[in-house]
Amino acid sequence: MLQLNNIALLQFKNYTQQQFVFTQKVVGICGRNGSGKTNLLDAIYYLCFTKSYFLASDAQNVQIGKAGMRIEGNMLLNNTTQNLICILRENNKKEFLYNKEQLKKFSEHIGRFPCVIISPDDTTLVTGSSELRRKYIDTIIAQINSHYLYNLVDYNKILVQRNSLLKQAAEVGTINKDVVEILNQQLATKANYIFEERKLFFKQYIPFVYDYYSKIASKTDNITLHHQSALYTETIENLLEQNLQKDIALQRTTAGIHRDDIEINMNGALFKTIASQGQRKSLLFALKLAEWQIIKQKKLYSPILLLDDVFEKLDGERMHNLLQWVCNEESTQVFITDTHKERLEQALQNAAINFQLIELQ
Numbered sequence: 001m002l003q004l005n006n007i008a009l010l011q012f013k014n015y016t017q018q019q020f021v022f023t024q025k026v027v028g029i030c031g032r033n034g035s036g037k038t039n040l041l042d043a044i045y046y047l048c049f050t051k052s053y054f055l056a057s058d059a060q061n062v063q064i065g066k067a068g069m070r071i072e073g074n075m076l077l078n079n080t081t082q083n084l085i086c087i088l089r090e091n092n093k094k095e096f097l098y099n100k101e102q103l104k105k106f107s108e109h110i111g112r113f114p115c116v117i118i119s120p121d122d123t124t125l126v127t128g129s130s131e132l133r134r135k136y137i138d139t140i141i142a143q144i145n146s147h148y149l150y151n152l153v154d155y156n157k158i159l160v161q162r163n164s165l166l167k168q169a170a171e172v173g174t175i176n177k178d179v180v181e182i183l184n185q186q187l188a189t190k191a192n193y194i195f196e197e198r199k200l201f202f203k204q205y206i207p208f209v210y211d212y213y214s215k216i217a218s219k220t221d222n223i224t225l226h227h228q229s230a231l232y233t234e235t236i237e238n239l240l241e242q243n244l245q246k247d248i249a250l251q252r253t254t255a256g257i258h259r260d261d262i263e264i265n266m267n268g269a270l271f272k273t274i275a276s277q278g279q280r281k282s283l284l285f286a287l288k289l290a291e292w293q294i295i296k297q298k299k300l301y302s303p304i305l306l307l308d309d310v311f312e313k314l315d316g317e318r319m320h321n322l323l324q325w326v327c328n329e330e331s332t333q334v335f336i337t338d339t340h341k342e343r344l345e346q347a348l349q350n351a352a353i354n355f356q357l358i359e360l361q
């Protein structure tokens with residue numbers, strides 16, 4: 001089992017200096033708007049991913065008017081305590097220590113301490129651009145399979161090289177065929193691996209999404225998810241070759257696994273154009289709970305669940321079901337926030353579980 005025992009925050013967003021000790025597997029966090037509930041969840045996310053869920057730049061997480069920040073936590077994993085420290089130095093250089101040893105690459109940390117977050121703005125995952133969905137899927141697979149992450153990092157590096165070659169070619173009017181050939185080959189090797197891993201992943205992931213969706217929402221919404229990739233119909237080698245002139249004209253690589261998406265339909269129409277708010281929320285929960293399940297299955301221990309403001313999103317009965325599923329899973333630590341103390345307390349009591357309630361001032 002994976003469990004966060006405590007966390008200490010220094011100059012992290014609204015927290016000047018504060019410590020929290022978590023004594024139960026289910027932790028309710030309540031407080032008024034702006035009291036730091038989401039920030040506390042984000043600090044936990046930081047320890048798992050070496051970065052913020054919400055902000056792309058580390059420096060933005062430093063308390064306004066201060067320089068540098070620090071997050072330290074102790075995680076219990078299979079009965080041993082693991083110490084995690086994330087430091088942003090005053091010059092905004094980041095260091096991450098795992099059991100007092102500095103990580104050489106932050107990517108080696110991904111997946112050691114898996115974590116799934118559900119937050120209010122996440123419905124953009126369903127309604128937003130394909131890039132968001134790709135990133136989302138990549139983050140899941142990366143937590144299960146570190147080779148996937150390394151291949152993806154390599155793929156993106158080669159893609160940048162190829163794109164700058166295309167840019168040059170567009171400017172000077174000719175392209176070095178040998179160099180293109182080499183880059184195509186390198187890109188293809190990585191792309192094939194990534195494509196196969198995604199294919200395999202979707203095969204296992206999608207049935208979980210259907211299952212959760214039908215549990216959460218109406219069974220008559222006929223939801224379908226479908227992995228879209230040009231590699232289903234053509235080899236990457238051919239795609240890169242066939243599109244070369246177009247790529248030079250547009251100065252970027254137009255086909256490849258960096259263009260994959262998940263097509264989501266409901267009753268035969270595009271989900272994002274016809275789904276109601278409630279249906280979007282239900283699908284979001286289904287996607288995230290499926291993520292939780294699949295990571296649990298692969299890791300043999302459960303990711304930490306961070307549920308931010310979920311009461312605002314689901315009605316009483318759905319909330320009750322959700323809490324039953326996640327809080328009664330013996331091996332899952334759950335953090336759940338709400339602005340209403342009584343509502344949170346009541347919901348956790350109803351789910352008949354031992355819980356700890358933290359009230360933020």
Ligand SMILES: Nc1ncnc2c1ncn2[C@@H]1O[C@H](COP(=O)(O)OP(=O)(O)OP(=O)(O)O)[C@@H](O)[C@H]1O
Pocket residue numbers: 012013014015031032033034035036037038039040060061062063064309339
């Ligand atoms: N870099 C920062 N430095 C100082 N304070 C910050 C920083 N970033 C955010 N804050 C403050 O943190 C508070 C927001 O905290 P957070 O989003 O965790 O609140 P919350 O309890 O989740 O509120 P809500 O119920 O509205 O979701 C705000 O008061 C905000 O001004």
Ligand SMILES: [Mg+2]
Pocket residue numbers: 037038039308309
């Ligand atoms: Mg919040």
